[in-house]
Amino acid sequence: MRTGLTAFALLLAAGASPVSTQTPSPSSAQGPRYDVVSIKRNEASLVGQNPTVIQRPDGGFTQTRVPIGSLIARAYPGGVPAEMVGLPDWATREYYDVSATSTLEKATAEDRIAMLRAMLADRVKLAAHFEKREQPVYDLVVARSDSKLGSGLTPIDADCAAKMAADRAAAEVAINAGTPPPRPQMPDFSVPPPPCTLRVVGLALRDRQAGRPGNPLRPGDLMEGEATIETMAQALRLSTARLIVDKTGLRGSYRISMTFDGFGSRRAPEIAPAPDAMPTVFIAIREQLGLELKSSKAELDTLVIDHLERPTEN
Numbered sequence: 001m002r003t004g005l006t007a008f009a010l011l012l013a014a015g016a017s018p019v020s021t022q023t024p025s026p027s028s029a030q031g032p033r034y035d036v037v038s039i040k041r042n043e044a045s046l047v048g049q050n051p052t053v054i055q056r057p058d059g060g061f062t063q064t065r066v067p068i069g070s071l072i073a074r075a076y077p078g079g080v081p082a083e084m085v086g087l088p089d090w091a092t093r094e095y096y097d098v099s100a101t102s103t104l105e106k107a108t109a110e111d112r113i114a115m116l117r118a119m120l121a122d123r124v125k126l127a128a129h130f131e132k133r134e135q136p137v138y139d140l141v142v143a144r145s146d147s148k149l150g151s152g153l154t155p156i157d158a159d160c161a162a163k164m165a166a167d168r169a170a171a172e173v174a175i176n177a178g179t180p181p182p183r184p185q186m187p188d189f190s191v192p193p194p195p196c197t198l199r200v201v202g203l204a205l206r207d208r209q210a211g212r213p214g215n216p217l218r219p220g221d222l223m224e225g226e227a228t229i230e231t232m233a234q235a236l237r238l239s240t241a242r243l244i245v246d247k248t249g250l251r252g253s254y255r256i257s258m259t260f261d262g263f264g265s266r267r268a269p270e271i272a273p274a275p276d277a278m279p280t281v282f283i284a285i286r287e288q289l290g291l292e293l294k295s296s297k298a299e300l301d302t303l304v305i306d307h308l309e310r311p312t313e314n
Contacts, residue, residue, distance in 0.1 A: 031114035032107070034060065034100040039123055039311045042095045055175050059107025059115055062099045067092050068124055068311065072303070075116040076128070079303040082241050083135060086305035096311065106176055125309040133302040136295065137243045140233050142250070143292040150290035152257045160196035160253040161228050196253065198225035198235055200262060203278075220278035221262035226255050236293075238262070239281045245298065248291060260284035 042065050051065040063071075069081035069091040081092050100119060104111060120126040142149070187193070189201045203220040223235065232254075233244040239262045261278040278284070285291050 031118065032059070032102065032104055032111050033118045034115050035103045036101045037119055037123060038097075038099045038314055040097045040313050042097050055112075056102075057106050057176050058102040058104045059112045060099075060101040064097045065095045066098060067095055068120075068308070071098065071116065071120060072126065072128070072305075075113060075120055076130075076303050077113070078301065080237070080243075083243070083300075084303045084305055085133070086308075088305075088308060090310065091308060094310075123311045125307055126305070127307040128303055128305050130301050131304055132299050134297050135243070135300045135302065137245055137298045137300075138240055138293040139245050139247045139296045140229070141247050141292050141294060143286050143290050148290060150286075150288045152288035153290060154255045156226060156253050156255050158196055158226060158253050160226055160231070163196040164231070193225040196226050198223065198227040198231055198256060200235060200238075202262075203259070220259055223256060223258045223260070226253055228253055232256055236281060236285075240293065243298070243300065244293065245296070256289070258284050258288045260288075 044065075051063075053061060053063040053066070055061050067081070069084070069087055072084070072087070072091070073079045073081055081087055100115070102115060107115070117126075187199070189199075193199050200221050200223045203222055223232075227235075229248050229250045230246050233246045236244055239260070259278050260281045260283075262281070279287065282293055285293060
């Protein structure tokens, strides 16, 4: 349902980890394992829910309303459910509440991955492997020959890449010290996002929070905030359903503002857009940012799902 999707929005905070196309080798049967795991189906409406994930120093975690495909992506960094081969539809459409505890005192990043992979092998019978496959991607380039950018893309003095790295390090230190960051709350979308933060939010939700009258199902999305071009390319991946390769050559950080139809590029051809629909991401990025998405191909490490079953609840 469109309203539910925009209610959650996409938020790339300064502490969020960047997407990587580098993938580790498949998991080994050796390594630490979770002590107790609980997986329960969550069939409640997204409206009114704020999906969260809490990481603990011992490597345990609690995550609400998460599809199994997202857990697989966390267990195999660099993997994106839309690009996995053999992932069944239910793994991205069914949601679960998951909690896992560990007997470790402090878990490294490698420990967390090993435990998550072991949990998936045990509870959903996951068997997977990596292989090189040519995949469709988009190259992000500057649209104009004179390199002039659009009004929605303005250079700023902030170093968002450095701030993101510092915030990630601080978050890891806090988790290891037993004082993880508090649960994220639903942001106030009627005010600008924090510095060096990029978000995509439904225009109807933004209007509602600001108390502005209008169509509660107003179509369209707003991308706004401050980020590097690389981070923006990661954020656009949800709307394009493809990896975006930054070939703009633009360095530094930018203030970004773009209105578009976030799901326009994924709408079936037989479904006509609403009369007041916003432009697709392909049109908006050219007209408002002065950039362009060009179809291309690249050989990527691809996660192939050999076997997967629905989890047994407990």
